Amino acid sequence: MLLGAFFGAFVGRYCGASFLVAALASAATWAIGRRLLKAKLEPLLIAISIHTGHMFWFAIGVMTL
Numbered sequence: 001m002l003l004g005a006f007f008g009a010f011v012g013r014y015c016g017a018s019f020l021v022a023a024l025a026s027a028a029t030w031a032i033g034r035r036l037l038k039a040k041l042e043p044l045l046i047a048i049s050i051h052t053g054h055m056f057w058f059a060i061g062v063m064t065l
Contacts, residue, residue: 021060026053 030049037045 018057022053022057024053025056026050029053 026049029052030045033045033048034042
């Protein structure tokens with residue numbers, strides 16, 4: 001538990017909210033896709049989730065410009 005708190009504080013200090021935006025979008029995509037896709041497509045779902053998180057992060061960045 002203490003190690004997790006230390007790691008979370010380090011990542012939050014280093015990346016700030018930028019990391020959280022991509023991570024939450026990736027997690028949401030993965031959770032929704034896991035319910036909709038078959039188990040054999042899990043490796044593809046992981047890649048799609050990460051790319052979706054990045055695209056969401058880029059979209060937020062463009063909207064703030």
